[in-house]
Each structure stands twice: as structure tokens, then as C-alpha cells.
Amino acid sequence: MSWIEVTYRVSAPRDQLDAIAQAIALEQSVELPAEVVTDPFVARSVMGRVASTHAADEGPHRVVIRLATSTTGFDAAQTLNMLFGNSSLHAHVELIDADFPPEFLARFTGPRHGIDGIRACLHVARRPLTCAALKPQGLSSDALATLCYTLAVNGIDVVKDDHGLADQSYSPFAERVAACQRAIERARRESGRRCLYAPSLVGAPAVLARQARIVREEGVGAVLLAPALIGMPVFNELVTTQVDVPVIAHPAYAGATRIAPPLILGRLFRWLGADAVIFPNFGGRFAYTAEQCAGIATYARDEWASYRRTLPVPAGGLSVERAAEVVGFYGGDVMLLIGGSLLAARDQLAARARSFVAAVHDAFEQSAALPSAIPIR
């Protein structure tokens, strides 16, 4: 048998740490006091146990708990349940890290394309990639398709729907996807460059299945999905059974957690099959730190079982002026996503898009950045 080692951050007085660690081990497994667990198999092979506690002089402590792999049933939903089901209800407990044994990881596919697959789609071997967003919602499908064409023909690699675009009356999913895919194909023909359109899929499973079918029928090259919004187990099932093209994971609703961003965005989304992952870059309009962003990129790209590497996509208020800094920080295996700052150029959008593309290409040529500027843990 094997165990998953799970790390939690605990905010509590130091002298309560051992008791809290033991409480987490029980809450996340048998949900009973240890003395009530009389069955020898349960006590030996199912009940969680404290691996170690790490008290800090100031601030929160850390505890490492061992949970039996068999409790997951090798199911994604049940795994989340074991990691953080009831403990998520404890305000003083945060889920920080999880170290899965090989037998567990071997039961999941991970990203089907990863960084190399996305690069192969685009015929771009080494340089950082560029991404832009179609917005605001409320525009007609034709207006969004026009934006899509302008961005793609001016050199953007991936044009994605704003994650707020769903199946609204003003730009119905089927109509919008068809229009934007035609726009991206026209841009590809005219520019001779490859580019991908990634529509946003959102809804309950039956709705997602319908949207995935439209994606296949229209020959769309990528999709955008928010795992926390549609349900992380749904994301995994959809990616492994109904979507062939690369999948870009969006963090919407995932910040509503007390799970460390590197774990949920870098590790868990990759585990469930994200080929690329969008996250709020530091210094933007979200409060993520440089350390958290480095942690996300590391977990997305490091060696992990036999899983393909996930492309980090820093976003959230990026501007053309920060391109060189961002490339320097993340290295070449990154995709920069600029949304509002491009669209703010309005009738200068084409020129602004070209500046963005040039800035990213130049930054890579001029920097001595290696594909992984961030040290791999």
C-alpha cells in the first residue's frame, strides 16, 4: 500500500499544533476519534496519520499528514475530498502541497499536449508565445470575430475568448465560435502564420458536451476551461474524453479557495490535464506575489511522473511595456496574455498587437533566458 503526503498550513497557538495535526489526520480519513476505530485493517491501512509537524516562531505552522492512497479510489473528485473535504471548513487550515505516490499518478494521464504539443500546433520551437483575449462580453459575434481576425493577423499566437463569454443572447456560443474560427482561418491564410482560437466552454456537463461537439465540428484549435467553475472532476473527464485539442485552464473561481495557488493552479490543474494554465502575474491587478507565480510556473513545468509540461500563462493586467521583464522572469517556455491593455488601443489595436508580438520576440532574443529561468525544485 502507499500514502499521499499532504501539507497543511495551520494558524493556531503553537501548543495546540500536535492536537490539530492529529485532528486533521482523522478528519481527512475516518472522521472518528482514533479510539473508536477498532477494526485493525482500518487502523493500519485507512486511518490518516501525522508524518511531521513544523512549528514556526511566528505566523502559521505546517503539518504533513499521510493519507492512504486507497481512500481516493483513484477518482479525481474523491481525491479532492480526501485532500480537503471537511478541513476546508476549518478557517485555520490551508491546503499547501500534496506529494502523490507513483502508483496514484500512473492512473491519470496529465496534459495530453503540454508545452511541446502547443508549440507543435503553432510551429514555434523556442520563443515565448503571445495570447490575447476577446472582450468585452456584450459585443456581437461579428464584432468579436473582427477583433479575433485583427489580433491573429498581426501576429498573436493564441486568441482566446474572455472567460466571461458563455452562451449569452448577444453572442450565442455556436454562432460566436463559428465566426471566430472563420476569422482565425482567414488570418492564417493571409499571414501564412499559424494561430489558434480558444473559445471558452462553460456550463453543466450536458452543456459542455454540446459545446465540445461544436468545437470539433468547427475545427477549432484549442479551448479555454475554468476547472474550479465547472468542477475539477468534470474538467478532467471532459479533457480525457471529449476534447482533442490543447486545453488552457482559467483560474476563475479557483481563488475562492484556501488552497495554495502553486498547488491548485500548477499542480492539480496539470494533474487533471491542463496543457496551459492562466494565472494572475505579480504586479498586476491581482495580489499574487512573485514567489507564488514562480511556484506556479515551477509546478507547471518541472519533471513530474511521466506528465507532459504545462505552459504557464501569466496574465491579469500585463502590458506591452512589461513584456521583457516577464520573459526574463519565466524564460522562454511561457505565454504572455495581454487583454484589456491591448484593447484599450481601440483603433490602434493592430499596431498595438504588433508591438506586443515584437516586444516578446525581442525580449527573448536579447535575454540570455534559458527555457526555465526559475529554478526547478
Place this chain on the structure above:
Amino acid sequence: MSWIEVTYRVSAPRDQLDAIAQAIALEQSVELPAEVVTDPFVARSVMGRVASTHAADEGPHRVVIRLATSTTGFDAAQTLNMLFGNSSLHAHVELIDADFPPEFLARFTGPRHGIDGIRACLHVARRPLTCAALKPQGLSSDALATLCYTLAVNGIDVVKDDHGLADQSYSPFAERVAACQRAIERARRESGRRCLYAPSLVGAPAVLARQARIVREEGVGAVLLAPALIGMPVFNELVTTQVDVPVIAHPAYAGATRIAPPLILGRLFRWLGADAVIFPNFGGRFAYTAEQCAGIATYARDEWASYRRTLPVPAGGLSVERAAEVVGFYGGDVMLLIGGSLLAARDQLAARARSFVAAVHDAFEQSAALPSAIPIR
């Protein structure tokens, strides 16, 4: 057109409140600076707007934002996206409340059974109900079925799986559900009393569909589902298309949010179809306050559109000794869930279960509690 009024709690200096309120209104709708929104339809009918700001002298402030109903596409996943998609990534923002217009609520069914439907299943008109849990995981299906029988034959109304029970090798779903349902039927025959077994369904949509089929085939009387774990949109779809019997919602993974408990557990779970909702009672092993618990029960049971009322199920370290207090607090329309404290009785389980049932019945008879002791807002 109509608007959803959404309340957020904001932790920030008071002089930044207006700017943050405006930023939330944009982030949760157009995701662009207002001056970039040039399309008159978008500016008028899609862009979010600040309804009011409420500065507090100390502690967090509140802001109320109006989001256009049409942006939801009347889809559960997209509605969560509009309420808290990107703002969930802001550590200083919490989602507190949402006031949906009638045209929105009319598009969703809400609970299909509600309190009255559960009472009809059990032939219990007025008194509080009792619920117990099968645990720990690791026990065989036969051992769990024996527990199920003992609890049911001694008067417990609803016996549910521990939410940690999934499809593990030591008690596979199909085998466990068949065994426990047979046990509950035997208890019903012997006692002449009605009781319900509620197995826990967990997994990706295809797994849930398989489990729901087993539930129907075995004639099971209720199910347990954790909406936040499987995905809230999945929960809604499953409940409206594949599960006929009453659904008890479990809060696992739902505490991992920065969403106020009364909103997510009382309001949103009811909106999506929960007939009963489990939540951590105050004074137990979770840190919910009496005010939060009253808020959950109020949102579960108050008049709301044409939705049936959802049964509040306080839990989380309840004991027989607290039964009278709990009944006094919530009134008659409540179901008390006692888990570990019953099982700790080991070979005295039957007697302990009878004490629990008697304590709840007595408390109701002796108290002057009306069905809703908590004032309806």
C-alpha cells in the same frame, strides 16, 4: 432587462472603497476599463455598476454591485462565474449575498422535494428528524450494512454514508449500496417505521451517472452529494435529470471558499436543488458561529420565489446531550445529524441511537418551539 444585486465584503482602507467597488463591477462584467467600453449596448446593458457602498468604521466594508441578468445566460456555471469568477482571486474580496430577480429564479426549479417532501417520505409531519452516518471508511460493505440496520431499527430517520465513502476497494459502491439498502428495508419491516438510506455519490459526471443508476435500480430513498466537490453545475444537472429521490447536500470542499456560508450553503445549494443541507453547527468541531448557522437555516427555509424549503441539517460534533438545545435553536423543521458521537458507543450503539431519537422527540414535545424559531428575514 433586469439585474442581480450582489454584495461583497471588502477589506481595504476606507478611502479606496469607491475605487474598489468600481473595479469589482468591471472585473465581474466587461473586464475592461470603463473608458474602453465604447459600444453603447455594452455600456448600458452589460457593464456592471455600483449600486451602493457601505463603509464601516472598523473592519470590512460592503459594496453592492448590479450585474446584468443576461450575462448569466441562465446557466448555473456561468452564474457563479459572474458572481465571483475573477474576484475570487482577490484576497480582499468576499462574496456575501446575491439577490436574483424573479425572471432569473423562474428558470431554475430549486428543491424538488424540500422539507415537506422529505417529511412525506418518512410519514413524519412536525417533529425534528434524526440522521446518523455510516463510518469509518475502510469497513467492509457488510459491516457498514450492519451499522445501517442497527441505526435504522432503533429509530433513526435517515442513515447516510459518511461523505468519505466513495468507490473504494474495501466497500465498492454497488456492493455497499445494495447491502445497506437491504439492511434499511429489513429495519423498516421489523420496526414498522419508515427510514431512508442516503448513499454518497462522488466522481466525474460519467461516474455519477453510473452511481445514480444503481441508486434507482436498488430503490434507494435518498442520496448524499457534495456540490462543491463534484461541481455545483454538475450537482444541479444531476438533481434535475438523474435523481428522483430527495438530495442531501454535504458541505465538503465548500469551506474552501471566500463565500459567506449562508449564501453558499443556504441560498446557492437550495437554488441548485438541495432538499436538505448539512452544515457545521456552532459549538462543534468547526468554527461556524450561531449567527452563521441561523443565517444558513433562514436562507434554507424562508420564502423565496416559488422554491420549496430546504431542510437544515446541523452536524459536526453534535451529541445526544445537545439535542434539546439544537431543537430549541432551529425549531421543528430541522434534522439533527450525529455521527461519531453515536458510533463511539460501540456495542452500546443501539441504546445510544434510541437515546438520540428519544431526546429529539422529547425536546420537541417539551419546547414551545415553532417550526421556525429563527426569525425569517
